[in-house]
Amino acid sequence: MAQSKVEYGKVAAPVRTGVVIRDHWVSFRYLIGVMVLLTLVSIFHVWSRVEVIDLNLKISDTARLLKEQQQENQRLKVEVASLKTPARIEEIAKGQLGMALPTDQQVVVVK
Secondary structure (H helix, E strand, O other): OOOOOOOOOOOOOOOOHHHHHHHHHHHHHHHHHHHHHHHHHHHHHHHHHHHHHHHHHHHHHHHHHHHHHHHHHHHHHHHHHHHOOHHHHHHHHHHOOOOOOOOOOOOOOOO
16 A cells, blocks of 8 residues: 555535534533532522621621720719718608617617
8 A cells, every 4th residue: 555645734624514503602611500500609608608797797886885884883882882882871760750879778788
């Protein structure tokens, strides 16, 4: 047999139209799928960041409210302590209620 040399450098390969269109369609579907996936991931990322910011705002509001409540609690403790003083109670008993300290005859010792 004789050896023949074939050069493909300058000869164009025959075009198969059906296969090329199908390859483009598969590539297009793949590209659309990747774009949809990236869009969903991006939307989820933005949503999660918004949720984190919202939760941080709620945490700071709650911390501020807690600090205010602690200050109010401390103020009320001081007020309770001032209202429980024996001098104040004696003053109210004598002035508003008309009470007096008992005399020696009014005191009964129980054995």
